[in-house]
Amino acid sequence: MARLNLLEETRYEKLPVSVYGSQQEASLAVAARIAKLIRDKQSRGEKAVLGLATGVTPIGVYNELVRLHKEEGLSFQNVITFNLDEYYPMKPDAAQSYVTFMYENLFSHVDIDKANVHIPDGTLDKDDVVAFCLNYERQIEELGGLDLQILGIGRTGHIGFNEPGSAPNSGTRLVTLDDLTRSDAARDFGGKANVPTKAITMGIGTIFKAREIILMAWSKKKAPIIKKAVEGEMSGEVPATYLQLSDHVEFVLDEAAASELTRFDTPWLVKDCSWED
Numbered sequence: 001m002a003r004l005n006l007l008e009e010t011r012y013e014k015l016p017v018s019v020y021g022s023q024q025e026a027s028l029a030v031a032a033r034i035a036k037l038i039r040d041k042q043s044r045g046e047k048a049v050l051g052l053a054t055g056v057t058p059i060g061v062y063n064e065l066v067r068l069h070k071e072e073g074l075s076f077q078n079v080i081t082f083n084l085d086e087y088y089p090m091k092p093d094a095a096q097s098y099v100t101f102m103y104e105n106l107f108s109h110v111d112i113d114k115a116n117v118h119i120p121d122g123t124l125d126k127d128d129v130v131a132f133c134l135n136y137e138r139q140i141e142e143l144g145g146l147d148l149q150i151l152g153i154g155r156t157g158h159i160g161f162n163e164p165g166s167a168p169n170s171g172t173r174l175v176t177l178d179d180l181t182r183s184d185a186a187r188d189f190g191g192k193a194n195v196p197t198k199a200i201t202m203g204i205g206t207i208f209k210a211r212e213i214i215l216m217a218w219s220k221k222k223a224p225i226i227k228k229a230v231e232g233e234m235s236g237e238v239p240a241t242y243l244q245l246s247d248h249v250e251f252v253l254d255e256a257a258a259s260e261l262t263r264f265d266t267p268w269l270v271k272d273c274s275w276e277d
């Protein structure tokens with residue numbers, strides 16, 4: 001069960017939410033947590049196993065991690081990464097691949113051992129996908145599980161590419177993308193028709209096993225789905241609502257993404273307000 005919430009102001013919120021004044025401020029805070037995890041593990045001679053996400057949401061975090069590497073000596077030599085997802089089919093060197101994204105935004109700029117980078121393979125033969133997915137799960141498990149998983153959220157409520165209808169016990173697998181997800185990706189692909197219809201994604205169950213989960217969301221565009229994910233009933237229709245069951249999840253939002261939460265949208269329901277004309 002999730003941690004007890006003792007505050008009236010957040011009584012509609014079914015999981016812990018931190019709201020920052022800006023996306024930049026929030027990104028720095030998340031990057032600092034990741035850096036601390038990496039350094040704590042280093043000091044004990046251990047590996048840090050990170051679950052990473054793509055999309056515009058985590059770019060500020062990756063920028064800050066690169067800065068910490070270049071200016072403050074943060075080393076990634078003890079870091080092992082597993083990305084959430086990849087389009088299927090997808091060539092790793094395509095401009096839209098998540099391999100390209102991760103190298104451009106993080107891996108090419110830090111001292112991570114490339115052998116420690118794992119991203120679902122969009123070039124597999126259909127017949128080989130199940131074995132690949134089982135092995136992805138096995139690799140994570142053999143390393144002792146994910147220390148930290150970072151997430152964005154799609155407007156469908158997806159985490160990874162776990163679209164509406166995904167089950168809470170789902171593992172890494174091949175999935176069909178939601179129409180809204182493909183519309184949101186259309187710009188990157190020069191039209192929706194070019195967006196793959198499928199992807200390989202870690203499951204809700206895979207994500208859930210991480211020892212720490214941070215979901216980030218910025219901008220007004222995400223406010224309606226954030227309200228549903230944080231205050232709505234848990235349901236496969238909004239897969240992110242399953243995170244309500246976790247006792248080690250935190251949503252990190254900017255003010256715009258948080259703006260439809262009850263404490264901001266109708267604050268008189270959760271605290272004393274002084275009314276003006």
Ligand code: PGA
Pocket residue numbers: 054055056057058152153154155158159160
């Ligand atoms: P975004 O995507 O970070 O590009 O908004 C998030 C997601 O779809 O999970």
